[in-house]
Amino acid sequence: MRRLVLKTAIGMMIAGTSICVTQVQAQTGTQGQAPSDWPNRPVTLVVPFPPGGPTDLIARVLAKQLTDQLGQSVVVENKGGANGNIGGQAVAAAKPDGYTALYNTSSLALSPSLYKDMTFDPKKDFIPVSSTAVVPLVLVVNNKLPVNTIAEFVAYARKNPGKLSYASSGNGNITHLGAFLLNQATGIDAVHVPYRGSAPAMTDLVGGQVQYDTNTLNDTMPFIRDKRVKALAVTSAQRSPLLPDVPTVSETVLPGFEMGAWQGIVLPKGTDPKIVEKLNTEILKALKNPAVLKQLEDQGAQPLGSTPAEYKKYLDSEILRFGKIVKDAGITLN
Numbered sequence: 001m002r003r004l005v006l007k008t009a010i011g012m013m014i015a016g017t018s019i020c021v022t023q024v025q026a027q028t029g030t031q032g033q034a035p036s037d038w039p040n041r042p043v044t045l046v047v048p049f050p051p052g053g054p055t056d057l058i059a060r061v062l063a064k065q066l067t068d069q070l071g072q073s074v075v076v077e078n079k080g081g082a083n084g085n086i087g088g089q090a091v092a093a094a095k096p097d098g099y100t101a102l103y104n105t106s107s108l109a110l111s112p113s114l115y116k117d118m119t120f121d122p123k124k125d126f127i128p129v130s131s132t133a134v135v136p137l138v139l140v141v142n143n144k145l146p147v148n149t150i151a152e153f154v155a156y157a158r159k160n161p162g163k164l165s166y167a168s169s170g171n172g173n174i175t176h177l178g179a180f181l182l183n184q185a186t187g188i189d190a191v192h193v194p195y196r197g198s199a200p201a202m203t204d205l206v207g208g209q210v211q212y213d214t215n216t217l218n219d220t221m222p223f224i225r226d227k228r229v230k231a232l233a234v235t236s237a238q239r240s241p242l243l244p245d246v247p248t249v250s251e252t253v254l255p256g257f258e259m260g261a262w263q264g265i266v267l268p269k270g271t272d273p274k275i276v277e278k279l280n281t282e283i284l285k286a287l288k289n290p291a292v293l294k295q296l297e298d299q300g301a302q303p304l305g306s307t308p309a310e311y312k313k314y315l316d317s318e319i320l321r322f323g324k325i326v327k328d329a330g331i332t333l334n
Helices: 003-027 056-068 083-094 106-113 149-160 175-185 198-206 217-225 273-286 289-296 307-331
Strands: 043-047 074-078 100-105 126-142 165-168 191-194 212-216 229-234 262-266
Touching: 003 043, 003 056, 003 100, 003 175, 043 083, 056 074, 056 100, 056 126, 056 217, 056 262, 056 273, 056 289, 083 100, 083 106, 083 262, 100 106, 100 126, 106 175, 106 307, 126 149, 126 175, 126 198, 126 217, 126 273, 149 212, 149 229, 165 175, 165 198, 175 191, 175 229, 175 307, 198 217, 198 229, 212 217, 217 229, 262 273, 262 307, 273 307
Parallel strands: 043 074, 043 100, 165 191, 165 212
Antiparallel strands: 100 262, 126 212, 126 229, 126 262
């Protein structure tokens, strides 16, 4: 009788195990492969910045196109704060099932050097999927500053060490480091004035409280169009179609200089490679769509796109690069 009970119990355990395995295989695919129907429900694309900003606007363009391609909603969820770290932490801790992704910016490469107590590791806690776009920075100056070219600006700033001040969208922000690098390379001594976002920074630039800024192009274009500030140079490798008459820093005063607010998409570590591969394919497809390209161009963004391996290599190199820049600038945020 005991043997019969034992055999029955073992049989029930095996049956239960088989059911569990079958359920897991149905969800994740046989032998670790992604389910053929992924995605079969909405995908959340976490933007680690407030709605309406330059990163958010581009993320929403891609989310809409990916929704059309995938046949499932790709929903943008804004989780702003701590230079992108709050949103990054949320995705790092998310279930690696392909239904939560991070729309990251260059802040992902900046944070390891800026913050001493990171709650996640950008190199270990994410799987890079693809780069998406880059928004150049543009050097703009107050209209009353007696310069009209970047060469004149550099010469004027050198003649007035410590007398000029420059704005940024925040201490350690890409707009801060863009100006810092430009100053360092051209021998400019100026005072940094950090703001809480680009809007107050541009307001004070127009008002003359600060004399220059290296802000993102899409944030700055309205001020340039209205001639409230003067655009002297863009920091991308090529000129922007939005400002064809404005030269690059590289072609004028600093050959090889390039800096931009780049963006991409990563998934939590442990996400099935098949999901990574499929999402990468769809992102690259979206970045070739004429309507998407037009919307990116209207915002001053330049499309990128890469393989997961290429994006990982780029992220790793940018973490090293920004580590040196942050160290040279002496910046810490906690």
